[in-house]
Amino acid sequence: xxxxxxxxxxxxxxxxxxxxxxxxxxxxxxxxxxxxxxxxxxxxxxxxxxxxxxxxxxxxxxxxxxxxxxxxxxxxxxxxxxxxxxxxxxxxxxxxxxxxxxxxxxxxxxxxxxxxxxxxxxxxxxxxxxxxxxxxxxxxxxxxxxxxxxxxxxxxxxxxxxxxxxxxxxxxxxxxxxxxxxxxxxxxxxxxxxxxxxxxxxxxxxxxxxxxxxxxxxxxxxxxxxxxxxxxxxxxxxxxxxxxxxxxxxxxxxxxxxxxxxxxxxxxxxxxxxxxxxxxxxxxxxxxxxxxxxxxxxxxxxxxxxxxxxxxxxxxxxxxxx
Numbered sequence: 001x002x003x004x005x006x007x008x009x010x011x012x013x014x015x016x017x018x019x020x021x022x023x024x025x026x027x028x029x030x031x032x033x034x035x036x037x038x039x040x041x042x043x044x045x046x047x048x049x050x051x052x053x054x055x056x057x058x059x060x061x062x063x064x065x066x067x068x069x070x071x072x073x074x075x076x077x078x079x080x081x082x083x084x085x086x087x088x089x090x091x092x093x094x095x096x097x098x099x100x101x102x103x104x105x106x107x108x109x110x111x112x113x114x115x116x117x118x119x120x121x122x123x124x125x126x127x128x129x130x131x132x133x134x135x136x137x138x139x140x141x142x143x144x145x146x147x148x149x150x151x152x153x154x155x156x157x158x159x160x161x162x163x164x165x166x167x168x169x170x171x172x173x174x175x176x177x178x179x180x181x182x183x184x185x186x187x188x189x190x191x192x193x194x195x196x197x198x199x200x201x202x203x204x205x206x207x208x209x210x211x212x213x214x215x216x217x218x219x220x221x222x223x224x225x226x227x228x229x230x231x232x233x234x235x236x237x238x239x240x241x242x243x244x245x246x247x248x249x250x251x252x253x254x255x256x257x258x259x260x261x262x263x264x265x266x267x268x269x270x271x272x273x274x275x276x277x278x279x280x281x282x283x284x285x286x287x288x289x290x291x292x293x294x295x296x297x298x299x300x301x302x303x304x305x306x307x308x309x310x311x312x313x314x315x316x317x318x319x320x321x322x
Contacts, residue, residue: 023051043192049205091207117296124179128232169182179237239293242289
């Protein structure tokens with residue numbers, strides 16, 4: 001029988017985490033994130049690692065180049081656009097999303113996503129490896145907004161009508177809501193949390209060392225790009241071209257498209273064809289193109305757990321540096 005008096009104290013304690021409140025306030029401008037992330041173990045793990053290096057956290061951000069960036073050959077465009085805006089890779093992590101990492105990365109955003117969208121995310125993000133660029137903002141100063149906030153503003157809005165030519169999504173030619181080539185972390189708190197989702201303890205230690213040393217990871221990024229482009233066939237990611245190719249295919253995916261005769265194809269049938277490998281590997285990206293242009297993105301009437309933190313939130317309340 002145990003006599004450890006500490007057992008069960010968490011149930012009655014008002015203290016729910018061990019992260020210094022000043023640290024949390026330094027890396028977010030969202031009161032909801034303060035509450036939710038402080039008891040999220042991914043953020044806790046990063047806080048143990050980076051808690052004494054908050055200037056490094058504020059000048060660092062993440063840009064994940066997703067599988068469609070390999071098929072669409074957007075890697076070099078993305079690296080050039082990031083460089084033009086003062087962001088330089090100091091580490092590169094190649095990884096494969098799975099069901100768990102998809103749900104953990106977007107844990108607080110999927111509450112309003114449709115079932116179709118979540119299923120499509122699994123299919124797209126699981127197709128091949130993603131490349132996470134750990135970026136140093138060469139323009140960051142202690143009185144400026146964090147690197148993650150500046151890059152998110154640079155990425156541009158999801159609505160194409162609101163984008164400017166200089167936005168990252170414009171430069172890369174985002175195709176639709178899922179074929180947009182990049183994922184970026186909104187705030188420093190998201191940078192910390194997402195590093196811990198993707199990287200285990202040993203890899204986080206290396207990442208921290210490289211961030212602190214301002215390591216030059218450009219050669220590693222170029223090598224990762226070359227390797228993935230050798231593995232993933234180039235694709236135009238164009239819906240009309242995909243439909244023409246599928247309609248000419250003699251297999252079951254082609255039969256599905258021909259039978260539709262221009263009418264909408266139920267999303268679950270497209271997803272099933274992808275999972276079955278219908279018409280072989282050559283049809284995979286054509287089917288993904290059809291899927292991502294067909295699905296319903298969000299559930300109507302469901303609100304966000306917390307609103308997006310915009311650039312103005314940080315400009316009006318600058319971070320307190322470590």
